[in-house]
Amino acid sequence: MLLGIEPRRRLDASGCLVMPGLVIAHTHLYAALARGMAAPPGPTRSFQEILERVWWRLDVALDEESLRASAEEALLDAALSGATVVIDHHESPSFIGGSLDVLVQAARTVGVTVALSYGATDRHGPRGAADGLAECERAIREGLPAMVGLHAGFTVSDETLGAAADLARRKGAWLHVHAAEDRCDVESFKRLDRVGAIGPRTLLAHGVHLSPGERARVEEAGAWIAHNPRSNLQNAVGYADVRTLGSRVALGTDGMDGDLFTEARVAHLCARKAYGPEGGIDAVSLLAKSQCLADAAVGPRPGDWIVLEYDPPTPLTAATLAGHVLFGLGTRHVRDVVVNGEAIVEGRRSTRVDGARVHARAREQAVRIWERMA
Ligand SMILES: [Zn+2]
Secondary structure (H helix, E strand, O other): OEEEOOOOEEEEOOOOOOEEEEEEEEEEEEHHOOOOOOOOOOOOOOOHHHHHHHHHHHHHHOOOOHHHHHHHHHHHHHHHEEEEEEEEOEEEOOOOOOOHHHHHHHHHHHOOOOEEEEOOOOOHHHHHHHHHHHHHHHHOOOOEEOOOOEEEEEOOHHHHHHHHHHHHHOOOOOOOEEEEHHHHHOHHHHHHHHHHOOOOOOEEEEEEOOHHHHHHHHHHHHEEEEEEEEHHHHOOOOOOOOOOOOOEEOOOOOOOOOOHHHHHHHHHHHHHHHHHHOOOOOOHHHHHHHHHHHHHHHOOOOOOEEOOOOOOOOOOOOHHHHHHHHHHHOOOHHEEEOOOOOOEOOOOOOOOOOHHHHHHHHHHHHHHHHHHHO
Protein backbone atom coordinates (compact mmCIF):
# COMPACT_ATOMS: atom_id res chain seq x y z
CA MET A 1 0.00 0.00 0.00
CA LEU A 2 1.26 3.47 -0.88
CA LEU A 3 0.14 6.44 1.20
CA GLY A 4 0.13 9.85 -0.43
CA ILE A 5 2.09 12.23 1.79
CA GLU A 6 3.70 15.60 0.98
CA PRO A 7 3.57 16.62 -2.72
CA ARG A 8 5.25 14.02 -4.93
CA ARG A 9 6.26 11.83 -1.99
CA ARG A 10 5.02 8.32 -1.30
CA LEU A 11 5.44 6.23 1.82
CA ASP A 12 5.81 2.53 1.13
CA ALA A 13 3.59 0.71 3.60
CA SER A 14 3.52 -2.65 1.85
CA GLY A 15 3.29 -5.54 4.29
CA CYS A 16 2.38 -3.14 7.09
CA LEU A 17 -0.79 -2.44 9.04
CA VAL A 18 -2.14 1.06 8.41
CA MET A 19 -4.47 2.65 10.97
CA PRO A 20 -5.86 6.13 11.58
CA GLY A 21 -3.65 8.17 13.92
CA LEU A 22 -4.43 7.51 17.59
CA VAL A 23 -6.00 10.11 19.88
CA ILE A 24 -5.03 10.75 23.51
CA ALA A 25 -8.26 12.07 25.02
CA HIS A 26 -6.77 13.40 28.26
CA THR A 27 -3.21 13.97 29.40
CA HIS A 28 -0.85 16.41 31.12
CA LEU A 29 2.15 17.43 29.01
CA TYR A 30 3.64 19.11 32.09
CA ALA A 31 4.09 15.73 33.81
CA ALA A 32 6.89 14.32 31.65
CA LEU A 33 9.68 15.48 33.99
CA ALA A 34 8.19 13.54 36.92
CA ARG A 35 9.56 10.19 35.81
CA GLY A 36 11.97 8.92 38.47
CA MET A 37 11.32 11.88 40.75
CA ALA A 38 11.87 11.11 44.45
CA ALA A 39 8.69 10.06 46.25
CA PRO A 40 7.61 12.33 49.11
CA PRO A 41 8.88 11.19 52.52
CA GLY A 42 6.46 8.90 54.33
CA PRO A 43 3.36 7.24 52.92
CA THR A 44 0.74 9.09 50.88
CA ARG A 45 -2.57 8.00 52.40
CA SER A 46 -5.11 9.53 50.04
CA PHE A 47 -5.58 10.91 46.55
CA GLN A 48 -5.57 14.41 47.98
CA GLU A 49 -2.23 13.72 49.65
CA ILE A 50 -0.84 12.48 46.31
CA LEU A 51 -1.93 15.75 44.72
CA GLU A 52 -0.65 17.93 47.56
CA ARG A 53 2.67 16.17 48.01
CA VAL A 54 3.55 15.28 44.41
CA TRP A 55 1.65 17.00 41.60
CA TRP A 56 0.94 20.35 43.24
CA ARG A 57 4.60 20.65 44.17
CA LEU A 58 5.67 19.82 40.63
CA ASP A 59 3.24 22.13 38.82
CA VAL A 60 4.11 25.14 40.99
CA ALA A 61 7.83 24.61 40.26
CA LEU A 62 7.32 24.79 36.48
CA ASP A 63 8.63 27.78 34.55
CA GLU A 64 8.72 28.47 30.84
CA GLU A 65 11.89 26.50 30.11
CA SER A 66 10.94 23.41 32.09
CA LEU A 67 7.43 23.43 30.63
CA ARG A 68 8.80 23.61 27.08
CA ALA A 69 11.18 20.71 27.76
CA SER A 70 8.42 18.65 29.36
CA ALA A 71 5.92 19.32 26.55
CA GLU A 72 8.40 18.53 23.77
CA GLU A 73 9.39 15.31 25.53
CA ALA A 74 5.77 14.21 26.08
CA LEU A 75 4.68 15.12 22.54
CA LEU A 76 7.65 13.34 20.98
CA ASP A 77 6.78 10.25 23.02
CA ALA A 78 3.14 10.51 21.90
CA ALA A 79 4.16 10.85 18.24
CA LEU A 80 6.55 7.89 18.38
CA SER A 81 3.74 5.91 20.05
CA GLY A 82 1.33 6.60 17.17
CA ALA A 83 -0.74 9.46 18.59
CA THR A 84 -1.52 12.23 16.12
CA VAL A 85 -3.91 14.18 18.40
CA VAL A 86 -3.30 15.03 22.06
CA ILE A 87 -5.94 16.66 24.27
CA ASP A 88 -4.01 18.30 27.09
CA HIS A 89 -5.06 19.65 30.46
CA HIS A 90 -2.45 22.05 31.78
CA GLU A 91 -1.50 23.71 35.08
CA SER A 92 1.61 25.75 35.97
CA PRO A 93 0.53 28.19 38.74
CA SER A 94 3.84 30.14 38.72
CA PHE A 95 3.70 30.60 34.95
CA ILE A 96 0.08 30.95 33.79
CA GLY A 97 0.00 33.77 31.21
CA GLY A 98 1.58 32.50 28.00
CA SER A 99 1.80 28.89 29.15
CA LEU A 100 -0.57 27.67 26.43
CA ASP A 101 1.65 29.38 23.82
CA VAL A 102 4.57 27.26 25.00
CA LEU A 103 2.48 24.12 24.55
CA VAL A 104 1.29 25.20 21.09
CA GLN A 105 4.89 25.92 20.05
CA ALA A 106 5.99 22.49 21.30
CA ALA A 107 3.17 20.86 19.32
CA ARG A 108 4.13 22.76 16.18
CA THR A 109 7.75 21.72 16.67
CA VAL A 110 6.93 18.02 17.02
CA GLY A 111 4.06 18.06 14.50
CA VAL A 112 1.25 16.63 16.68
CA THR A 113 -2.22 18.24 16.68
CA VAL A 114 -3.29 19.45 20.13
CA ALA A 115 -6.32 20.78 21.96
CA LEU A 116 -5.22 22.64 25.10
CA SER A 117 -6.75 24.05 28.24
CA TYR A 118 -5.45 25.76 31.36
CA GLY A 119 -7.05 24.05 34.38
CA ALA A 120 -8.21 27.05 36.42
CA THR A 121 -8.26 26.44 40.17
CA ASP A 122 -8.73 28.38 43.42
CA ARG A 123 -5.82 26.52 45.03
CA HIS A 124 -3.86 29.78 44.86
CA GLY A 125 -6.79 32.05 45.61
CA PRO A 126 -9.34 33.76 43.37
CA ARG A 127 -6.56 35.66 41.58
CA GLY A 128 -4.97 32.38 40.42
CA ALA A 129 -8.34 31.10 39.25
CA ALA A 130 -9.06 34.28 37.31
CA ASP A 131 -5.60 34.16 35.70
CA GLY A 132 -6.22 30.55 34.64
CA LEU A 133 -9.51 31.41 32.96
CA ALA A 134 -7.96 34.52 31.41
CA GLU A 135 -5.28 32.33 29.83
CA CYS A 136 -7.97 30.10 28.29
CA GLU A 137 -9.90 33.13 27.07
CA ARG A 138 -6.80 34.73 25.56
CA ALA A 139 -5.84 31.51 23.79
CA ILE A 140 -9.34 31.09 22.34
CA ARG A 141 -9.46 34.75 21.29
CA GLU A 142 -6.09 34.44 19.54
CA GLY A 143 -7.26 31.38 17.63
CA LEU A 144 -5.12 28.82 19.44
CA PRO A 145 -6.57 25.30 19.64
CA ALA A 146 -7.89 25.86 23.17
CA MET A 147 -10.70 24.72 25.44
CA VAL A 148 -11.81 26.24 28.73
CA GLY A 149 -10.23 24.28 31.61
CA LEU A 150 -11.01 23.76 35.26
CA HIS A 151 -8.89 21.62 37.54
CA ALA A 152 -11.74 19.84 39.37
CA GLY A 153 -14.84 20.85 41.27
CA PHE A 154 -13.23 20.29 44.67
CA THR A 155 -10.53 22.91 44.05
CA VAL A 156 -12.72 25.61 42.51
CA SER A 157 -15.22 27.98 44.07
CA ASP A 158 -18.77 28.33 42.76
CA GLU A 159 -17.74 31.70 41.29
CA THR A 160 -14.89 30.16 39.29
CA LEU A 161 -17.08 27.29 38.19
CA GLY A 162 -19.80 29.66 36.99
CA ALA A 163 -17.25 31.90 35.25
CA ALA A 164 -15.76 28.91 33.40
CA ALA A 165 -19.17 27.68 32.25
CA ASP A 166 -20.05 31.20 31.16
CA LEU A 167 -16.78 31.61 29.24
CA ALA A 168 -17.29 28.29 27.44
CA ARG A 169 -20.84 29.31 26.53
CA ARG A 170 -19.82 32.75 25.26
CA LYS A 171 -17.01 31.38 23.14
CA GLY A 172 -18.78 28.20 22.02
CA ALA A 173 -15.74 26.41 23.44
CA TRP A 174 -15.23 23.00 25.03
CA LEU A 175 -14.90 22.64 28.79
CA HIS A 176 -12.28 20.13 30.02
CA VAL A 177 -12.40 19.22 33.72
CA HIS A 178 -11.53 16.37 36.08
CA ALA A 179 -14.78 15.02 37.53
CA ALA A 180 -15.36 12.50 40.31
CA GLU A 181 -11.87 11.08 39.89
CA ASP A 182 -11.76 10.32 43.61
CA ARG A 183 -14.36 10.27 46.38
CA CYS A 184 -13.11 13.72 47.44
CA ASP A 185 -14.69 15.12 44.24
CA VAL A 186 -18.13 13.45 44.33
CA GLU A 187 -19.96 16.77 44.63
CA SER A 188 -18.33 18.17 41.52
CA PHE A 189 -20.73 16.87 38.88
CA LYS A 190 -23.86 18.31 40.54
CA ARG A 191 -22.21 21.71 40.76
CA LEU A 192 -21.08 21.58 37.11
CA ASP A 193 -24.56 20.58 36.01
CA ARG A 194 -26.18 23.32 38.08
CA VAL A 195 -24.29 26.03 36.17
CA GLY A 196 -25.08 24.46 32.80
CA ALA A 197 -21.57 23.12 32.21
CA ILE A 198 -22.61 19.62 31.08
CA GLY A 199 -23.28 19.38 27.35
CA PRO A 200 -21.93 17.93 24.09
CA ARG A 201 -18.79 20.09 24.38
CA THR A 202 -17.89 18.89 27.86
CA LEU A 203 -14.95 16.55 28.42
CA LEU A 204 -14.94 15.01 31.90
CA ALA A 205 -11.76 13.24 32.92
CA HIS A 206 -12.18 9.97 34.90
CA GLY A 207 -15.78 9.95 36.20
CA VAL A 208 -14.87 7.08 38.52
CA HIS A 209 -17.34 8.07 41.25
CA LEU A 210 -20.23 9.40 39.17
CA SER A 211 -23.51 8.03 40.51
CA PRO A 212 -25.82 6.01 38.22
CA GLY A 213 -28.06 9.07 37.87
CA GLU A 214 -25.08 11.24 36.94
CA ARG A 215 -23.93 8.70 34.35
CA ALA A 216 -27.40 8.82 32.80
CA ARG A 217 -27.22 12.60 32.80
CA VAL A 218 -23.80 12.55 31.04
CA GLU A 219 -25.30 10.32 28.36
CA GLU A 220 -28.43 12.42 27.97
CA ALA A 221 -26.39 15.65 27.72
CA GLY A 222 -24.06 14.16 25.09
CA ALA A 223 -20.96 14.84 27.23
CA TRP A 224 -17.68 12.93 26.88
CA ILE A 225 -15.70 11.00 29.46
CA ALA A 226 -11.96 10.34 29.22
CA HIS A 227 -11.16 6.94 30.76
CA ASN A 228 -7.63 6.70 32.22
CA PRO A 229 -7.37 3.21 33.74
CA ARG A 230 -3.60 3.18 34.42
CA SER A 231 -3.76 6.47 36.27
CA ASN A 232 -6.79 5.24 38.24
CA LEU A 233 -4.78 2.20 39.33
CA GLN A 234 -1.71 4.27 40.18
CA ASN A 235 -3.72 6.73 42.30
CA ALA A 236 -5.85 3.92 43.74
CA VAL A 237 -9.02 5.97 43.20
CA GLY A 238 -11.23 3.00 42.26
CA TYR A 239 -12.60 1.43 39.10
CA ALA A 240 -14.31 3.58 36.46
CA ASP A 241 -16.90 1.15 35.16
CA VAL A 242 -16.71 1.59 31.39
CA ARG A 243 -19.90 -0.46 30.86
CA THR A 244 -21.97 2.19 32.64
CA LEU A 245 -20.11 5.37 31.68
CA GLY A 246 -22.24 5.93 28.57
CA SER A 247 -21.61 5.84 24.85
CA ARG A 248 -19.01 8.61 24.63
CA VAL A 249 -15.99 7.17 26.42
CA ALA A 250 -12.53 7.92 25.02
CA LEU A 251 -9.11 6.82 26.21
CA GLY A 252 -6.58 9.05 27.95
CA THR A 253 -3.12 8.45 29.40
CA ASP A 254 -3.34 11.14 32.12
CA GLY A 255 0.31 12.19 31.99
CA MET A 256 1.82 8.71 32.20
CA ASP A 257 3.18 8.48 28.62
CA GLY A 258 1.81 8.35 25.08
CA ASP A 259 1.10 4.62 24.95
CA LEU A 260 -2.55 3.99 24.05
CA PHE A 261 -1.96 0.32 23.27
CA THR A 262 -0.94 -0.33 26.88
CA GLU A 263 -3.78 1.90 28.10
CA ALA A 264 -6.31 -0.16 26.10
CA ARG A 265 -4.81 -3.40 27.43
CA VAL A 266 -5.05 -2.17 31.01
CA ALA A 267 -8.63 -0.96 30.41
CA HIS A 268 -9.46 -4.50 29.35
CA LEU A 269 -7.70 -6.13 32.30
CA CYS A 270 -9.41 -3.75 34.76
CA ALA A 271 -12.80 -4.75 33.31
CA ARG A 272 -11.87 -8.43 33.71
CA LYS A 273 -10.87 -7.84 37.32
CA ALA A 274 -14.13 -6.00 38.00
CA TYR A 275 -16.49 -8.41 36.28
CA GLY A 276 -14.59 -11.69 36.11
CA PRO A 277 -14.58 -13.71 32.88
CA GLU A 278 -17.63 -11.80 31.60
CA GLY A 279 -15.73 -8.52 31.75
CA GLY A 280 -13.64 -6.93 29.06
CA ILE A 281 -13.60 -4.03 26.68
CA ASP A 282 -13.88 -3.65 22.95
CA ALA A 283 -10.49 -2.05 22.39
CA VAL A 284 -11.20 -1.08 18.79
CA SER A 285 -14.44 0.70 19.71
CA LEU A 286 -12.72 2.55 22.54
CA LEU A 287 -9.93 3.77 20.23
CA ALA A 288 -12.53 4.62 17.57
CA LYS A 289 -14.56 6.64 20.10
CA SER A 290 -11.44 8.68 20.79
CA GLN A 291 -11.36 9.43 17.05
CA CYS A 292 -14.97 10.67 17.24
CA LEU A 293 -14.03 12.91 20.16
CA ALA A 294 -11.13 14.37 18.13
CA ASP A 295 -13.42 14.85 15.11
CA ALA A 296 -15.74 16.89 17.32
CA ALA A 297 -13.02 18.75 19.23
CA VAL A 298 -10.39 19.51 16.57
CA GLY A 299 -12.14 18.52 13.32
CA PRO A 300 -11.82 15.52 11.00
CA ARG A 301 -8.29 14.55 10.06
CA PRO A 302 -8.37 12.43 6.91
CA GLY A 303 -4.61 12.92 6.49
CA ASP A 304 -3.64 11.30 9.84
CA TRP A 305 -2.30 7.76 9.52
CA ILE A 306 0.09 5.46 11.30
CA VAL A 307 2.03 2.62 9.73
CA LEU A 308 2.76 -0.36 11.95
CA GLU A 309 5.41 -2.89 11.05
CA TYR A 310 3.47 -5.88 12.31
CA ASP A 311 3.68 -9.33 10.81
CA PRO A 312 0.65 -11.00 12.43
CA PRO A 313 1.24 -14.55 13.67
CA THR A 314 -2.51 -15.28 13.26
CA PRO A 315 -5.02 -14.02 10.65
CA LEU A 316 -5.59 -10.28 10.91
CA THR A 317 -9.08 -9.27 9.78
CA ALA A 318 -11.71 -6.76 10.88
CA ALA A 319 -13.11 -9.50 13.12
CA THR A 320 -9.77 -10.27 14.81
CA LEU A 321 -8.35 -6.73 15.01
CA ALA A 322 -9.50 -6.18 18.62
CA GLY A 323 -7.59 -9.28 19.73
CA HIS A 324 -4.46 -8.07 17.96
CA VAL A 325 -4.78 -4.63 19.58
CA LEU A 326 -5.14 -6.12 23.06
CA PHE A 327 -2.61 -8.93 22.85
CA GLY A 328 -0.18 -8.18 20.05
CA LEU A 329 0.15 -4.62 18.86
CA GLY A 330 2.31 -2.16 20.74
CA THR A 331 4.15 1.09 20.30
CA ARG A 332 7.21 -0.93 19.24
CA HIS A 333 5.38 -1.64 15.96
CA VAL A 334 4.78 2.04 15.10
CA ARG A 335 7.12 2.78 12.19
CA ASP A 336 5.72 5.91 10.54
CA VAL A 337 3.29 8.60 11.67
CA VAL A 338 1.58 10.92 9.21
CA VAL A 339 -0.21 14.08 10.36
CA ASN A 340 -2.25 16.00 7.80
CA GLY A 341 -0.30 14.36 4.99
CA GLU A 342 3.14 15.04 6.48
CA ALA A 343 5.31 12.23 7.85
CA ILE A 344 6.32 13.47 11.31
CA VAL A 345 7.82 10.08 12.21
CA GLU A 346 9.59 7.90 9.67
CA GLY A 347 11.44 4.70 10.46
CA ARG A 348 10.69 5.18 14.20
CA ARG A 349 12.41 8.59 14.25
CA SER A 350 10.97 12.07 14.36
CA THR A 351 11.49 13.92 11.09
CA ARG A 352 11.03 17.21 12.97
CA VAL A 353 13.25 17.10 16.05
CA ASP A 354 16.47 15.48 17.18
CA GLY A 355 15.20 13.01 19.79
CA ALA A 356 18.53 12.86 21.63
CA ARG A 357 18.49 16.65 22.08
CA VAL A 358 14.90 16.63 23.30
CA HIS A 359 15.75 13.97 25.90
CA ALA A 360 18.94 15.77 26.95
CA ARG A 361 17.07 19.04 27.48
CA ALA A 362 14.36 17.22 29.43
CA ARG A 363 16.98 15.60 31.72
CA GLU A 364 18.61 18.97 32.31
CA GLN A 365 15.29 20.63 33.16
CA ALA A 366 14.19 17.66 35.29
CA VAL A 367 17.23 18.17 37.54
CA ARG A 368 16.46 21.90 37.84
CA ILE A 369 12.83 21.35 38.71
CA TRP A 370 13.51 18.53 41.18
CA GLU A 371 15.99 20.84 42.95
CA ARG A 372 13.40 23.59 43.12
CA MET A 373 10.88 21.18 44.57
CA ALA A 374 13.33 19.97 47.24
ZN1 LIG B 1 -5.78 14.31 34.58
